[in-house]
Amino acid sequence: GAVVSQHPSRVICKSGTSVKIECRSLDFQATTMFWYRQFPKKSLMLMATSNEGSKATYEQGVEKDKFLINHASLTLSTLTVTSAHPEDSSFYICSAETSGRSYEQYFGPGTRLTVT
Amino acid sequence: SQQGEEDPQALSIQEGENATMNCSYKTSINNLQWYRQNSGRGLVHLILIRSNEREKHSGRLRVTLDTSKKSSSLLITASRAADTASYFCATQGGSSNTGKLIFGQGTTLQVKP
Numbered sequence: 001g002a003v004v005s006q007h008p009s010r011v012i013c014k015s016g017t018s019v020k021i022e023c024r025s026l027d028f029q030a031t032t033m034f035w036y037r038q039f040p041k042k043s044l045m046l047m048a049t050s051n052e053g054s055k056a057t058y059e060q061g062v063e064k065d066k067f068l069i070n071h072a073s074l075t076l077s078t079l080t081v082t083s084a085h086p087e088d089s090s091f092y093i094c095s096a097e098t099s100g101r102s103y104e105q106y107f108g109p110g111t112r113l114t115v116t
Numbered sequence: 117s118q119q120g121e122e123d124p125q126a127l128s129i130q131e132g133e134n135a136t137m138n139c140s141y142k143t144s145i146n147n148l149q150w151y152r153q154n155s156g157r158g159l160v161h162l163i164l165i166r167s168n169e170r171e172k173h174s175g176r177l178r179v180t181l182d183t184s185k186k187s188s189s190l191l192i193t194a195s196r197a198a199d200t201a202s203y204f205c206a207t208q209g210g211s212s213n214t215g216k217l218i219f220g221q222g223t224t225l226q227v228k229p
Contacts, residue, residue: 032215043204044219093158097215105217109158
């Protein structure tokens with residue numbers, strides 16, 4: 001149990017376009033999901049905390065207008081990278097927290113974004 | 117912000133040897149977790165140790181936590197080539213009591229067959 005999926009696993013897009021990444025909890029309800037960004041050979045950097053039905057909480061330095069997060073249901077959160085630039089190329093990973101057990105998070109397999 | 121510092125940044129050992137990785141953090145925590153990441157993949161949860169625990173075991177893994185020094189260590193015994201991966205510590209909780217994880221910089225482990 002406790003599987004989190006991400007779609008797509010890889011995406012290549014051109015500068016200026018927008019890309020949407022989906023994060024789904026497949027067999028549990030997630031009131032909270034987290035979005036991370038990881039540069040090559042680096043650690044995970046928390047971008048934002050996404051709560052179902054409310055606005056996401058962004059970490060300092062993360063542009064909320066560039067990285068749009070929507071958590072419309074208890075099993076789905078989406079991250080949209082708007083007007084993508086090559087510097088947005090990165091590995092994006094989501095995690096989902098089980099309701100009522102905040103210490104358990106389950107990570108998705110990640111999405112590799114390449115902006116050309 | 118990243119609050120975890122891990123050392124070493126890279127570790128190369130022979131199969132069968134033990135591997136020890138260390139993690140330090142700066143703020144108070146509710147728990148500390150260790151994760152493993154194979155290249156280009158997602159994270160796999162290894163073990164969680166709560167702030168009131170000092171040591172925990174899981175198979176070939178042993179984790180210690182010293183809250184007075186704000187540090188933790190992960191020991192992998194009798195390493196295997198399949199243990200080659202990056203290992204991250206992550207802290208959770210503290211005064212804000214949120215579920216978000218703050219990750220350390222990671223240790224890249226190479227186990228040579």
